[in-house]
Amino acid sequence: MTREVILYGLGSMGQRIARLALERGYRIAGAIDLDRAKAGQPLSRVLGLPKGTCDATVSDDAASVLAATTGAVVLQATSSFLAQVAGPIAHCLEQGHDVISIAEEMTFPAAASPETADRLNRIAAQHGVRLLGTGVNPGFAMDMLVLALTVPCGRVDYILATRTNDLSDFGPTVLTGQGVGLSPDEFHSAVADGRVVGHVGFDQSVALIARHLGWKIDRVEETRTPIMSTVTRATDHLTITTGQVAGCLHCMKAFVDGREVLHLEHPQQIRPDLEAQATSDRIIITGDQAIDMVIAPEIGGGAGTAAAAVNAIEYLACTAPGLIHLTDLPLNSPRALTA
DSSP, X not given: OOOEEEEEOOSHHHHHHHHHHXXXXXXXXXXXXXXXXXXXXXXXXXTTOOTTSOOOBEESOHHHHHHSOXXXXXXXXXXXXXXXXXXXXXXXXXXTOEEEEOOGGGGSGGGTOHHHHHHHHHHHHHTTOEEEEOOSTTTTTTTHHHHHHTTTOSOEEEEEEEEEEEOTTOOHHHHHXXXXXXXXXXXXXXXXXXXXXXXXXXXXXXXXXXXXXXXXXXXXXXXEEEEEOSSXXXXXXXXXXXXXXXXXXXXXXXXXXXXXXXXXXXXXXXXXXXXXXXXXXXXXXXXXSEXXXXXXXXXXXXXXXXXXXXXXXXXXXXXXXXXXXXXXXXXXXXXXXXX
């Protein structure tokens, strides 16, 4: 029987997830968004779909929506950070619903807060439901895809994963977090006070890889450096000129027994094409095998994250109740679908 779905969060990513869930034939049992401009609107109107595509109405009353049905899968798309999503997730679990979250820190929540991860695991287990965090990055490009490439390896000595992507489609919130438009001095000050965060999810990717390979990580080293523009670059949201920051090069290195075993590198910037820089995902694995994989252009983050969330619905039943990690599941491919 097809699972019922509750949508929790109808921003740009939540709407992508909603459209794909409808395409796949899932029944939308409820839709939650705290934006009063959306509350009370037919979901089909919010999604820009023909009238009658689905009969759900968007509500800003999460408690009522969650209580109106039982045994649904909540697809949560509200925030990147565990501290902001843990409370709503706990409420969903307590109401007897499975939860799939695209919050970056939910792909391995113990990396952000072991106590919160343990609490969510206990709540899910007590109520016989499951909780999973997924996405493209973290969740695939720099962790699960890496692990898939270790299958033919008898020994893994070192991994380098690089994701080069274009921020041009993103809005002010993301661009601010990458330092776009700042001077070099402003960038370094913003890193120091937490306004520039770079990529959210390196801790989770390191934890997923280490857990699966049995690595005991001694320490990590993390750097954020500005990507400077030598030309004028423009998006729908802003224009920068020569000498301003176009994005952030965010790196994390992980060590086992004092030896570097993992290097994650994520340069993100607006309009890299204007300086002849192509986007891509690249993974190099050194061991008894020499593996060097390049995907160009980059795996699409928005469409990919929506697919990862919807694809996971059918796989939750493979696991026992509690907090689930992606490494506990088979690959979350779309089942029985062709063009």
